[in-house]
Amino acid sequence: MSFAQACRKVSTLFQGIAIVSPATLGPHSRHTLINGGALQIADSFKANTTILSAECSKNSSYSFLAFRSGLWQGQFAPLAAKRTSVRKLSISSKIINNLIAKASPEANSEEETMAESSLDVNVGFIGAGQMAEAMARGFSKAGVVPASQQFATDPSEARREVFSSFGVTALQSNVEVAEKSDVIFLAVKPYVVKKVLEELQTTLTERHLIVSIAAGVTLEQLQAAAGKGARIVRVMPNTPCLVGETAAALSLGKHATEADGELVQKLFSAVGLVHVVPENLLDAVTGLSGSGPAYIFIAIEALADGGVAAGLPRDIALSLAAQTVKGAAEMVLQTGKHPGVLKDSVASPGGTTIAGLHELEKGGVRSTLINAVLAAAQRSKELSK
Template sequence: MSDELTIGFLGAGRMATALARGFLAAGLVTPDRLFASDVLEAARDRFAGETGATTFTSGLDVARQGRVLFVAVKPQYVGPVLDEIRESAGEDHLLVSIAAGVTLETLAEHAGPERRIVRVMPNTPALVNAGAAGFALGAQATPEDGDLVQQLLSAVGVAYQVPESLLDAVTGLSGSGPAYVFQIIEALADGGVRSGLPRDVAQSLAAQTVLGAARMVLETGEHPAALKDAVASPGGTTIAGLHALERHGVRGALIDAVVDATDRARELGGS
């Protein structure tokens, strides 16, 4: 693929850099076929330093070089950036937006209704090649475009194609989810400290425990409830802890967090 694919990033921030590094590591593209633009010199320098790519100030230069263009600017700048490159982005370009809350309809309004567009909801663990993303195809995007985006996103984690109507739920679960897990890790570590463990040991144990539990779910394919039951011996320590979680409504709180974040994503998308 590296012999034919050229990728450009409109915006060279942390997520763009993480995606580019993942593409390079997977051999999907080479540095000489990777381009990015950003108005901030520091962002351009960091992107170039970590990827070896060529960077520009203007998105027009990226559109002239890359055939897959990742729209990686903040949502409020998506319209102006797409307006700028509208005449330069032709039929052979695929636009992939990772801007949160910007709908396919809005993207098409600025890029042109004939453009092939894919909307992606990534998450920050893509920075460590452990991302979880959802994506939806625009009206003009082809199944081959979907396959390409799937392959690209899989270089930094996992990705699932869903109808655009479900991207808000992806936002509420995996988009916002890392923050929920960070709070869980912090709370587990605080519990360890309260029970006498040094802070650094408690935090490391908590983070590793979450990592290990997640890997067991992914690698065994078993339902989380079955894995939970296997740990909870009759009358033991784990069932006592689980009782405390149920008593304080942790399960309901996490469900509410996903639902509330999904609802907020819908509100932002509508605005």
């Protein structure tokens, strides 16, 4: 759907719309006249601006046609009338699409579809760190496993409180989590895994599926600690699970069934991409996609620093850098073309891009990234010994 079509649809579905941020909307808020309508704005907006339908009658002159169509995917600027300063907003197109869906007659069927996609399983997390939080929030947001069907425990009271804050039941012990869960995620440090599984041996039953995300802990080691017959799946996810964009790989233990594999795939497919691989490739997965987000964060930071050095304001440089990485990745995934082909299509003879690529080659960026993956993969192997 184009921006213009979206505007027309929202304008039809809503008599008016206001964009407000309760945290920032103060006494100095104003109305900016736009195309015969109005956009309510504050002096400043935070990134996560709340979008609400306006409290207005059918005769209200509020209009959704408030954004320049050429900026549909990124920074939006109100088309201000004379005597009114322009205020820049950052609104995700996903939020606008959600508005359309909520206003649409098909909204209820969409909610029903989400309910149908919910799995009839209880999921427990032993270890409530950042990775577990990413998965728990991701499963909940995707509607695959509601927070009400999730349980977690952690030695840290602060971490338990974090999970409680988004609806997960925080428990005091590992055994309690196991008793209430069908699928148990081991999200603890590798050196703790054996102790945890030995503690749970008398609690585990045929209904339990153990999913380990501990780097370097092999299926054989997990099986020995959990006991004979335990159904185990080993997974290497990454933190973009939190925004529904994980890149994960899994391997089945010898007692795990095909249905177990399908269940774990469904969980992770709801929050990104997942591949099934032989276990001997999981160290490589760890080095690439497991640790990979950190490599990309450095790349984004460096690109933004370059933009600042070239004269851009920091916020604009960072936004452009992040969106550039995101867009480039989508081109690889959606077109199926080799990155080298896509790279060549940007680098015209004697142009700016080839000059920049020359500097990257001089700096050894390729070999550095390759070495980073190999070093992380090697460390994963070391942890399994």
